[in-house]
Amino acid sequence: MRISHLSLAVAACGAAALAALVIYTVFMRWVVGQTPNWAEELPRLVLIWTALLGSVTCTYQRSHLNAGLLPLIVRSINVRRVINKATDIVLLVMLLVLAKAGWDLAVLTMSMTTTALKMPVGVIYLSVPVGCVGMALMQVQHVLSPGDSL
Structure with a gap:
């Protein structure tokens, strides 16, 4: 998905900038x-x-850290698919809740400024809803996709 590629490119530039800084x-x-x-x-x-x-x-790549214990505990592929879909839905809901909370915090702190940069503190907190909405879009794609990686 293009959002994934764009976020990866921006994150790579951010990592390079962080190293330089x-x-x-x-x-x-x-x-x-x-x-x-x-x-x-x-x-x-x-x-x-x-x-x-x-x-x-x-x-998007499902490369977050996980223990990989589900295949050892649940042998049935169909049950694992149901569990994976349920997990995807729960993650989607939690990401949307976190995005809303991050948005509220960003709006609340937009009038405050940082000490050295003199920029709105809300810009820092704005990363939470932006990142969570991006992750939620990836989760929507996982929920709607017919095949899961088991």
């Missing part, structure tokens, strides 16, 4: 002796957005 900050702190005033906030912001956007691709 950390290297620059360490250089400035230990070689030059002057730490940038944004050294704490900007890498944290990039990390949060990168992790939540990367999770969209993980949801």
